Amino acid sequence: MMSGSIRPKTAEQIEAMGASGRVLAGALNEIEAAVEPGVTTGELNEIAETYIRDYGGIPSFLGVPAADPGIEPFPGAICASINDAIVHGIPGSAVLRKGDIIGLDCGVILDGWHSDSARTLAVGEISPDASRLLEVTRAALAEAIGASVAGGHIGDIGVAVQKLVEKAGLTIVRRFVGHGIGRTMHESPQVPNFGRPGGGPELLPGTTLAIEPMVNIGSAGVVFDDDGWTARTADGSLSAHFEHTVAITESGPRILTEAA
Amino acid sequence: MASPRNRRTETPAPTDESSSKTPVIEIEGEVVDSLPNTMFLVKPIGPNGQPLRIQTGDDSDEEPKAILAHLAGKMRLRFIRVGVGDRVRMQLSPYDLSRGRITWRLRADQRVER
Numbered sequence: 001m002m003s004g005s006i007r008p009k010t011a012e013q014i015e016a017m018g019a020s021g022r023v024l025a026g027a028l029n030e031i032e033a034a035v036e037p038g039v040t041t042g043e044l045n046e047i048a049e050t051y052i053r054d055y056g057g058i059p060s061f062l063g064v065p066a067a068d069p070g071i072e073p074f075p076g077a078i079c080a081s082i083n084d085a086i087v088h089g090i091p092g093s094a095v096l097r098k099g100d101i102i103g104l105d106c107g108v109i110l111d112g113w114h115s116d117s118a119r120t121l122a123v124g125e126i127s128p129d130a131s132r133l134l135e136v137t138r139a140a141l142a143e144a145i146g147a148s149v150a151g152g153h154i155g156d157i158g159v160a161v162q163k164l165v166e167k168a169g170l171t172i173v174r175r176f177v178g179h180g181i182g183r184t185m186h187e188s189p190q191v192p193n194f195g196r197p198g199g200g201p202e203l204l205p206g207t208t209l210a211i212e213p214m215v216n217i218g219s220a221g222v223v224f225d226d227d228g229w230t231a232r233t234a235d236g237s238l239s240a241h242f243e244h245t246v247a248i249t250e251s252g253p254r255i256l257t258e259a260a
Numbered sequence: 261m262a263s264p265r266n267r268r269t270e271t272p273a274p275t276d277e278s279s280s281k282t283p284v285i286e287i288e289g290e291v292v293d294s295l296p297n298t299m300f301l302v303k304p305i306g307p308n309g310q311p312l313r314i315q316t317g318d319d320s321d322e323e324p325k326a327i328l329a330h331l332a333g334k335m336r337l338r339f340i341r342v343g344v345g346d347r348v349r350m351q352l353s354p355y356d357l358s359r360g361r362i363t364w365r366l367r368a369d370q371r372v373e374r
């Protein structure tokens with residue numbers, strides 16, 4: 001749950017979040033290298049958790065409470081969302097097969113500072129439709145980051161994603177949104193992947209956001225598995241998700257979740 | 261990790277117990293006339309749909325009286341349109357039962373069928 005006002009960060013705090021983000025990017029690179037047919041999502045989870053702890057970080061997804069009552073806290077260090085899973089797939093015994101796409105979302109706490117990042121990867125060779133989905137979603141994140149400039153608004157970020165995705169004939173998931181990030185994983189403001197130019201709060205220098213377009217080939221509808229976490233497309237179509245933690249600075253957007 | 265989008269939710273009206281302010285009597289009614297200045301004449305209706313007779317002190321006539329009610333500021337701000345025939349919830353002051361404040365327009369699915 002998020003509440004309260006947007007808290008801009010100082011330059012030192014942004015540096016600290018960048019350090020957290022570098023550990024996270026390293027962990028994602030490790031699991032990306034391990035993605036191949038036959039690997040289970042549980043194995044990927046273990047690689048990520050070991051890497052993060054080796055670098056003195058804490059996997060922030062572990063134990064995140066569910067939004068709805070009666071659902072267990074999130075049990076993994078990563079979210080592993082295969083094919084029609086949009087986000088929040090629980091890592092476990094699921095085996096990657098050639099032709100799958102897998103969304104890998106992970107978060108790190110280092111010295112009390114959060115970072116949050118995701119990417120969707122191809123397992124072996126994938127269909128042209130699937131690779132186009134990945135391309136468009138990756139490009140949408142890049143556009144969104146480009147729109148994250150001081151003096152702009154949250155709505156401009158949504159517009160950037162929406163324009164590109166809808167022109168490509170794909171659909172945007174509206175059930176989930178990006179978020180402010182800092183001392184906690186979810187802070188104000190919400191960062192929807194749709195919006196109006198100039199809508200929402202103004203982007204002040206020092207604002208740190210987790211920007212994360214989630215894009216489907218078919219319906220934008222969301223259904224949940226019995227585990228209460230795994231969110232899937234209502235029509236079973238493929239879904240992709242890319243995310244970076246970004247700081248808005250006087251000199252433009254700075255991606256905090258990149259490897260050194 | 262994506263955050264579920266928050267949606268605005270209905271704020272529960274303060275009940276008699278939870279309200280620290282003046283007690284109010286909450287009843288439902290049907291709008292019978294729309295007057296200028298967002299004032300309405302509302303015929304009180306009981307929980308089972310029967311006409312309610314509100315004893316305002318001075319009346320001795322048989323016909324259940326309509327109550328002069330204004331639209332709550334909250335509803336004006338939200339531009340809730342109220343018209344003749346609508347079912348509404350209103351609050352009466354225990355000190356003056358002839359005046360009311362409309363606090364809610366009931367949706368079709370909340371309407372008690374007569």
